[in-house]
Amino acid sequence: MDFDFTPEQEAFRMELRTWLEANVPEDLKANAADMVPSSWEEFEKRRAFQKKLAAARWIGIWWPREYGGRGAGIIEQAIYDEEYERAHAPRMTNHPPINQWGPTVIHWGTEAQKKRLLAPMLSGEETWCQGYSEPNAGSDLASLQTRAVDKGDYFEVTGQKIWTSAGHFADWIYMLVRTDPAAPKHKGISCMYVDMHSPGVEVRPLIEITGAHHFNEVFFDAVRVPKENLVGPLHEGWRVAMTTLNYERAISGGHNHASQLNHLIELAKKVTVNGHPASEDDYFRQQIAQLKIELESLKYTGYRALTRQIKGQPAGPELSMLKTVGCNLVLNMMRVATEMLGGFGTLAGLTPNPSIPDAREWLHRVLGVRGVTIAGGTTEISRNIIGERTLGLPKS
Numbered sequence: 197m198d199f200d201f202t203p204e205q206e207a208f209r210m211e212l213r214t215w216l217e218a219n220v221p222e223d224l225k226a227n228a229a230d231m232v233p234s235s236w237e238e239f240e241k242r243r244a245f246q247k248k249l250a251a252a253r254w255i256g257i258w259w260p261r262e263y264g265g266r267g268a269g270i271i272e273q274a275i276y277d278e279e280y281e282r283a284h285a286p287r288m289t290n291h292p293p294i295n296q297w298g299p300t301v302i303h304w305g306t307e308a309q310k311k312r313l314l315a316p317m318l319s320g321e322e323t324w325c326q327g328y329s330e331p332n333a334g335s336d337l338a339s340l341q342t343r344a345v346d347k348g349d350y351f352e353v354t355g356q357k358i359w360t361s362a363g364h365f366a367d368w369i370y371m372l373v374r375t376d377p378a379a380p381k382h383k384g385i386s387c388m389y390v391d392m393h394s395p396g397v398e399v400r401p402l403i404e405i406t407g408a409h410h411f412n413e414v415f416f417d418a419v420r421v422p423k424e425n426l427v428g429p430l431h432e433g434w435r436v437a438m439t440t441l442n443y444e445r446a447i448s449g450g451h452n453h454a455s456q457l458n459h460l461i462e463l464a465k466k467v468t469v470n471g472h473p474a475s476e477d478d479y480f481r482q483q484i485a486q487l488k489i490e491l492e493s494l495k496y497t498g499y500r501a502l503t504r505q506i507k508g509q510p511a512g513p514e515l516s517m518l519k520t521v522g523c524n525l526v527l528n529m530m531r532v533a534t535e536m537l538g539g540f541g542t543l544a545g546l547t548p549n550p551s552i553p554d555a556r557e558w559l560h561r562v563l564g565v566r567g568v569t570i571a572g573g574t575t576e577i578s579r580n581i582i583g584e585r586t587l588g589l590p591k592s
């Protein structure tokens with residue numbers, strides 16, 4: 197097995213590294229891993245950076261050039277992901293849509309849809325959110341009840357979505373709707389996109405335990421949706437959804453693991469435990485070494501998934517493994533951080549101080565990490581998939 201990159205791939209890496217070093221705004225680095233901007237001001241700053249990336253074609257790395265992408269390969273995309281994280285570049289305003297929905301449109305969309313939707317998605321000119329989950333349809337997504345009724349010239353959409361990340365910043369929502377209620381539950385679903393500024397769309401915030409506004413509920417009351425907004429065949433949205441969810445599972449085991457571990461190592465140098473820095477304490481040194489081992493194995497599992505993709509093979513168990521192992525890794529990192537900080541680590545009153553300047557971030561990270569095990573399909577469901585499809589265990 198050869199894990200070395202070719203000279204051309206290394207040249208790509210260095211060109212990108214140089215560009216990012218010159219262009220990533222300093223003030224966006226601290227909260228780079230936060231999926232959703234904390235304010236409109238931060239949103240606009242991230243959007244301005246994304247516009248720059250798009251102008252230099254440093255986004256949509258494997259997407260075809262005619263839709264605004266770079267037209268490079270999957271390996272270059274993997275190198276890009278490593279360098280982007282290394283540079284502490286901020287999550288793009290359209291980060292999940294670019295990783296999940298854009299590829300879905302490339303796979304299922306008409307030529308007109310690709311021309312209309314993809315370039316503004318890359319530049320951040322138009323922002324997107326995902327409307328799959330409903331109050332009674334999460335793990336059992338096919339139970340969704342939001343209806344789209346064929347009214348001749350248009351669809352009329354009525355229902356409710358929930359846990360809609362960044363819905364309050366979005367211009368568009370891509371969603372699953374029931375178009376044939378008489379059909380079995382996995383049939384009769386369609387995929388379409390809806391203008392969030394349409395009459396009848398209402399966005400209500402859901403505030404997290406961290407105090408952050410990440411999610412929303414989105415209500416649809418007889419919303420008119422043009423027929424051309426249907427993506428993929430009518431009533432066959434489940435197949436379209438599987439494309440999105442496969443891309444989503446690959447990135448839903450947490451983010452920025454390497455830089456999160458670096459944050460933890462920095463913390464270990466600053467926090468005093470038993471009269472010396474945690475970084476000199478046997479217990480914490482062992483814990484950090486173990487995390488580093490898990491980080492490396494996660495990287496190589498990612499390369500295995502990549503190899504399948506390059507060979508044109510269907511997605512394998514690696515995607516569910518990336519989800520479960522990635523989640524365990526971030527959970528363990530936050531456990532070690534909490535042990536270092538002691539009980540104070542979970543108190544909102546932990547204020548920045550000379551020894552721990554990013555104290556407040558740790559509270560946010562420690563509490564926020566629980567969501568990672570749920571987003572993009574829960575780890576329990578991923579374990580079921582590994583058990584049933586890879587190990588051949590009986591169905592749960």
Ligand SMILES: Cc1cc2nc3c(=O)[nH]c(=O)nc-3n(C[C@H](O)[C@H](O)[C@H](O)COP(=O)(O)OP(=O)(O)OC[C@H]3O[C@@H](n4cnc5c(N)ncnc54)[C@H](O)[C@@H]3O)c2cc1C
Nearest residue numbers: 326327328329334335359360361567570571572573574576
């Ligand atoms: C950070 C975050 C971001 C999200 N963003 C979005 C978004 O932008 N758009 C969107 O549509 N959705 C989003 N979601 C929703 C997410 O996809 C759902 O929360 C997830 O699929 C679980 O569904 P649920 O919340 O209904 O939980 P449920 O399905 O009700 O599950 C509850 C519990 O039961 C367990 N469980 C359920 N079924 C089984 C089973 N068969 N075997 C074993 N255990 C089981 C689950 O693992 C879980 O622990 C987001 C969630 C999070 C946390």
